[in-house]
Amino acid sequence: xxxxxxxxxxxxxxxxxxxxxxxxxxxxxxxxxxxxxxxxxxxxxxxxxxxxxxxxxxxxxxxxxxxxxxxxxxxxxxxxxxxxxxxxxxxxxxxxxxxxxxxxxxxxxxx
Amino acid sequence: xxxxxxxxxxxxxxxxxxxxxxxxxxxxxxxxxxxxxxxxxxxxxxxxxxxxxxxxxxxxxxxxxxxxxxxxxxxxxxxxxxxxxxxxxxxxxxxxxxxxxxxxxxxxxxxxxxxxxx
Numbered sequence: 001x002x003x004x005x006x007x008x009x010x011x012x013x014x015x016x017x018x019x020x021x022x023x024x025x026x027x028x029x030x031x032x033x034x035x036x037x038x039x040x041x042x043x044x045x046x047x048x049x050x051x052x053x054x055x056x057x058x059x060x061x062x063x064x065x066x067x068x069x070x071x072x073x074x075x076x077x078x079x080x081x082x083x084x085x086x087x088x089x090x091x092x093x094x095x096x097x098x099x100x101x102x103x104x105x106x107x108x109x110x111x
Numbered sequence: 112x113x114x115x116x117x118x119x120x121x122x123x124x125x126x127x128x129x130x131x132x133x134x135x136x137x138x139x140x141x142x143x144x145x146x147x148x149x150x151x152x153x154x155x156x157x158x159x160x161x162x163x164x165x166x167x168x169x170x171x172x173x174x175x176x177x178x179x180x181x182x183x184x185x186x187x188x189x190x191x192x193x194x195x196x197x198x199x200x201x202x203x204x205x206x207x208x209x210x211x212x213x214x215x216x217x218x219x220x221x222x223x224x225x226x227x228x229x
Contacts, residue, residue: 032216043202044220049217089154097159097167098156099156100156101153
């Protein structure tokens with residue numbers, strides 16, 4: 001039972017443009033969401049998080065939007081840079097203890 | 112502190128053998144997690160510890176798997192009688208939650224231990 005879904009396995013974007021990565025979840029009890037970035041041969045690295053009491057959180061070039069009614073969140077990267085090329089995972093939790101991860105979206109930023 | 116360390120980084124074994132992975136978390140972190148990741152999938156939760164207490168285990172953790180954190184510092188994950196389906200990346204993460212508020216618990220992952228069972 002995949003409670004967190006990332007339906008786009010890959011995404012290509014031109015450098016300088018906006019990258020939008022999407023994530024859907026099924027468990028309405030989730031109240032804490034995170035995005036992780038993963039380079040090959042490394043572990044996932046925390047990027048940004050959002051609580052269910054908010055609908056937007058911004059950190060530099062990265063913004064996460066949460067739509068609770070649609071059970072959907074998205075990560076916006078603007079402007080996209082070649083160094084952003086990586087696999088991005090969204091994750092969700094309802095206890096702050098166990099985290100459920102999506103299957104990842106591989107982002108390629110074309111110079 | 113150099114972050115979360117995992118050893119070995121790669122392990123190739125024959126079916127039926129036992130393997131053990133070690134994780135050294137960030138020293139001030141009291142929580143330690145084990146996840147498994149297979150090709151094309153996201154990390155799947157296996158278990159987590161708060162200090163030396165194992166608080167939660169996934170149903171993915173069959174009786175061939177055992178995890179320990181004897182002194183609340185490093186942890187080991189042992190797989191007995193390995194099967195080809197155990198081939199995966201085993202990720203360790205640590206954290207130090209600052210209460211129940213959202214944003215309080217951010218996992219820091221190690222680079223993982225890749226297991227190949229022949």
